[in-house]
Amino acid sequence: EAGVVQSPRYKIIEKKQPVAFWCNPISGHNTLYWYLQNLGQGPELLIRYENEEAVDDSQLPKDRFSAERLKGVDSTLKIQPAELGDSAVYLCASSSLGAGGRDEQFFGPGTRLTVL
Amino acid sequence: RKEVEQDPGPFNVPEGATVAFNCTYSNSASQSFFWYRQDCRKEPKLLMSVYSSGNEDGRFTAQLNRASQYISLLIRDSKLSDSATYLCVVYPTGRRALTFGSGTRLQVQP
Numbered sequence: 396e397a398g399v400v401q402s403p404r405y406k407i408i409e410k411k412q413p414v415a416f417w418c419n420p421i422s423g424h425n426t427l428y429w430y431l432q433n434l435g436q437g438p439e440l441l442i443r444y445e446n447e448e449a450v451d452d453s454q455l456p457k458d459r460f461s462a463e464r465l466k467g468v469d470s471t472l473k474i475q476p477a478e479l480g481d482s483a484v485y486l487c488a489s490s491s492l493g494a495g496g497r498d499e500q501f502f503g504p505g506t507r508l509t510v511l
Numbered sequence: 512r513k514e515v516e517q518d519p520g521p522f523n524v525p526e527g528a529t530v531a532f533n534c535t536y537s538n539s540a541s542q543s544f545f546w547y548r549q550d551c552r553k554e555p556k557l558l559m560s561v562y563s564s565g566n567e568d569g570r571f572t573a574q575l576n577r578a579s580q581y582i583s584l585l586i587r588d589s590k591l592s593d594s595a596t597y598l599c600v601v602y603p604t605g606r607r608a609l610t611f612g613s614g615t616r617l618q619v620q621p
Contacts, residue, residue, distance in 0.1 A: 428608060435519070435613065435614075436613050436614075437515070437598050437600075437611025437612050437613050437614055438555065438609075438611050439611070440608040440609070440610075443608050451608060486554060486555075499557050500557075500609060502554035502555050502556070503554060504553070504554050505554055
């Protein structure tokens with residue numbers, strides 16, 4: 396079974412440029428997450444989707460970040476304009492909607508963004 | 512104060528050693544707890560869940576103390592392949608997203 400797919404794997408851009416990341420979750424997984432991971436830190440949630448609905452975007456900097464999950468499958472995360480401090484790894488994860496809190500989240504390989 | 516706190520390490524141990532990592536969390540209403548493993552430049556992967564009664568998976572033992580809001584991971588007979596960053600993870604009540612600690616780096620040396 397294919398895992399979570401992300402592209403691109405690496406992206407280098409100049410500040411003030413736009414950038415977009417794409418994620419294809421594991422087939423059948425209703426829940427999709429975007430996390431940001433800075434060097435030496437654990438991942439931090441940016442946004443969570445249940446199917447096509449963004450149900451938790453409280454940590455998403457909405458002045459420059461946007462996300463969408465059309466048709467409840469693939470998702471894109473966009474930054475416009477990018478700032479130097481946005482350099483990080485952007486991780487996508489997915490899980491199936493299950494009971495309790497023990498449904499396992501599977502992470503993609505991430506997109507490593509460098510803003511110059 | 513961070514929601515989940517870990518000693519960043521690194522822990523440098525010889526092969527065969529026993530090593531323990533600790534973690535504290537601030538949200539007393541948290542309902543689920545995990546240890547994830549992250550290899551260098553790779554994505555996090557679930558190592559094991561942590562149950563109130565404590566649980567073991569081969570050389571790995573996890574413990575939870577809800578009263579002290581403390582989680583531990585014990586690795587026995589360390590292997591070179593155990594070298595990685597170990598992330599303490601809490602699943603807060605009412606929010607279906609994981610809260611990660613900053614991770615503890617382990618380097619097992621020959």
